[in-house]
Amino acid sequence: MENNNTSLAPQQPLFPILEKQEKQLAIVDKLLAASVQSKILKFALNHSAFFISIISSSHSLSPALIKKHKDKWDLSYLSNNKALPWLFEFIDKYVDKWHWLHLSENSILPWSLDFIEKYISKWEEHGFSYFMYDTIYQKVFRPYLTDSFTDEIMNKIKNA
Secondary structure (H helix, E strand, O other): OOOOOOOOOOOOOHHHHHHHHHHHHHHHHHHHHHHHHHHHHHHHHHOHHHHHHHHHHHOOOOHHHHHHOOOOOOHHHHOOOOOOOOOHHHHHHOOOOOOHHHHOOOOOOOOOHHHHHHHHHHHHHHOOOHHHHHHHHHHHHHHHOOHHHHHHHHHHOOOO
């Protein structure tokens, strides 16, 4: 009988070939990333105010990075950034620097009665976003208010 090897299996192991291709793709990815990063750096240097506003509003920044560049961030945009670690300690660290109107628009804040009471003087001084009333109502008050409890509260409130 004739030994006719018509098998579809490759003659050499497939894994070394795939490993080599994966390494080559990783190198290409690094080169592309470096190229894009170079373009971003050039853009950021040419349009620094715009870049800082974009990063301040959306990028997940560590407290250490915020502290290191605290004089460069746009606190108006940073105040509405939903990717920051919004804890009491973090807010307290920059309590006199936040843009309190924009901070009141941030739905990610740890909204609670304790939170509102702690910072109410800041919002009374700087304003409170009308758009957050529903979020605060839903997160802080709604679970506990009934008609009878609301009536009790309203009866005890002196005319405003």
